[in-house]
Amino acid sequence: MADPMVALATGLSAVLLFLLLIGLAAYLLWKMRQVQRWDRQLISTNPVIPPCTPVLQTSQGSSYGLAEVPFFLPPSFKSSSHSAVPEGREEEEQWEQHPHLHAQRGSLTIGSWFPLGSLRPDLYQLPEEPSEWAQPSGSTVRLCFAVQYQQEQEQLVVSLLQAANLPAQCQSNATLVKLQLLPSEDRHHRQAKARCKGCQPQFNDTFVFQVSNNNVDQFTLRMSLYSVDRLKKHHLVGHVLFPLRHSELLEAAGKVLWRDLETESDLPLSKHGNIQVSLNYSQSLQRLTVVVLRARGLQCPSNADVSVQVSLQIHTQVVKTKWTPGARGSNPTFNEKLTFRLLPLQLDAACLSLEVQQAASEEPAEVPSSRTKAPISLGLVVIGPFMYARGRELEHWNEMISKSQELVKQWHGLGAANNTHRPT
Structure with a gap:
């Protein structure tokens, strides 16, 4: 009884498998015919070409062996047709x-x-004239430039770009910028004339100065902006001073710089000269920052080595003294930042003493070191609260306290120091 049942099951399985194979073969045959028909329709379809459009066909036949594939020329290649x-x-x-x-x-x-x-590089070119640079907010007169020092060629490359926020009386005049390295023994300078007039005249000029690697940090780039009237008279608007220190050059490499123009102070020149200082006090950090910028009209030779001694005094005690690096000339540029720790409770009892000193001339080798001359004091100014200062010095200190988020810059006249010579 079991054998007939097994034979019947085997026969049914074989019949079902045979029918399944026949159905699969029929489906595959139908699918192949559909694909061939779709390919035939796709190849034979002619593309719709707009009228008056030039067509470029390949010189070789298509890989399908049928009609050639058309290619369209861009409009920039259209030219007048001649029969x-x-x-x-x-x-x-x-x-x-x-x-x-x-x-x-x-x-x-x-x-x-x-x-x-x-690619078409001409489609990605920048405009010839610079525009839309990230200009700082504000209405002060500014100069836009770029500086790069090439150590291998020992060349300083200065790109003068544009000025901004010129005064109304200068917008109808020609604008001129004179560039010079300070200190410089010769009086030669480079100059650039703006290509247009108005509030933001553009220059787009590049200048190259030959500066040795060993002496580059001893120079300062000065860019003076002039307004030239119809009578060809030059009126100084202001100038920008950029020290050529290695840190400044590395930070400025590959960047577009904006600098505010510094105008000559309305403070009359003191008998002993003037000094420009920036002050800032951060109450959260308990830090007093002093930036000694430059001096002018000092009573010293043009080749003298000059430095500034900055002392922080609380009541009658000097708690800290720092010095700026030396700079040469009667109009030296320092741009040196000095910091002091000062508690907020000590603001009314503290003051800053800035003394400009000239280094004494070197003694011959046979002179003993004990007889070395002390530096010569060229002038002194004290900036502080009402206990120590009056006038501009008091105003500068009070403005520093009220404007904790910025550096407050001001000129001060130097007075005579109590002692002509001070110990080192």
């Missing part, structure tokens, strides 16, 4: 009209000259 000009000559004229294709031709080409797979 008498042969087709080859017309392509040569278009090639001559666009010589930049020689340098931009890609690895894939259609025919003999149409480029594929290449």
Whole structure:
């Protein structure tokens, strides 16, 4: 009884498997016919070409062996059609009209000259005149420039770009900028004239100064802006001083810089000279920052080595003394930042003493070191609260306290020091 049942089950399984194979074969055959029909319709379909559109066809047949595939030329290659000009000559004229294709031709080409797979650099060029730079907010007169020092060539490259926020009386005049390295033994300078007038005249000029690697940090770049009236008279608007220190040059490399113009102070020149200082006090950090910028009108030789001694005094006690590096000349530029620790409760009892000193001339080698001369005091100014100062010095201290988020800059006249010579 079991054998007939097994035979019946085996026969049914074979019949079902045979029917399944026949159905699968029929489905695959139908699918292949559908794919062939779709390919045949796709190849035979003619593309719709807009009227008056030039068509460039490949010189070689299609891989399918049927109609050639059309390619459309961009509008920039359209040229006036001449019925008498042969087709080859017309392509040569278009090639001559666009010589930049020689340098931009890609690895894939259609025919003999149409480029594929290449970029058009002329589409990505920046405008010739600079615009839309990130200009700082405010209405002060500024100068925009870039500085880069090339150590291998020992060259300082200065790119003068534009000025901004010129006064109304200067907008109708020609604008001139004179560039010079300080200190400089010669009086030669470079100058650039703005290409246009108005509130933001543009220069777009580049200058190269030859400066040795060993002496580059001893120079300061000065850019003076002048307004030239109809009578060709030069009126100084202000100037920018940029010290050529290695840290400043590294920070400025590859950047567009904006600097406010410094105007000559309305403070009359003191008998002993003037000094420009910036002050800032941070109550949260308990830090007093002093930036000694420059001095002018000092009573010393032009080749003298000058430094500034800055002392923080609380009541009658000097708690800290620091010095700036030396600078040469009667109008030296320091740009040196000094910091002092000062508690908020000590603001009313503290003051700053700035003394400009000239280094004494070196003694001969046979003179003992004990007889070395002390530096010569060229002038002194004390900036502080009402207990120590009056006038501009008091105003500077009070403004420093009220404007904790910025450096407060001001000129001060130097007075005579109590002692002509001070110990080192």
